[in-house]
Amino acid sequence: MSEPPKTPDGRYIVVDGTLWRATRPDLEPEREKELVRDLMDARRAIGQAEYGTDVTAHRRRVDEAKRALGERGPVWWNDGAPDFNRHKVENTPYAEWWAERKDQV
Numbered sequence: 234m235s236e237p238p239k240t241p242d243g244r245y246i247v248v249d250g251t252l253w254r255a256t257r258p259d260l261e262p263e264r265e266k267e268l269v270r271d272l273m274d275a276r277r278a279i280g281q282a283e284y285g286t287d288v289t290a291h292r293r294r295v296d297e298a299k300r301a302l303g304e305r306g307p308v309w310w311n312d313g314a315p316d317f318n319r320h321k322v323e324n325t326p327y328a329e330w331w332a333e334r335k336d337q338v
């Protein structure tokens with residue numbers, strides 16, 4: 234599976250025309266792998282939970298991992314730029330970049 238496109242500033246990936254905050258670039262590779270492993274383990278636990286089971290603890294683990302990765306919570310950049318997480322790319326300052334990129338693919 235190929236990696237999703239990343240905005241020129243590296244802050245977001247684009248999935249189905251929607252911006253999703255990218256992982257913090259300052260994470261050490263081993264720490265990032267550990268957090269992704271934790272995230273996937275927690276998601277698997279949610280998927281394998283029996284119907285009617287309280288999955289709150291697993292969802293909390295997902296949230297903690299995503300926050301540590303920088304994909305949720307406060308933005309990881311410090312230049313004051315707004316957060317466009319979960320916005321349609323064509324409704325953001327990345328619209329022109331996206332339109333040009335889509336024409337090339």
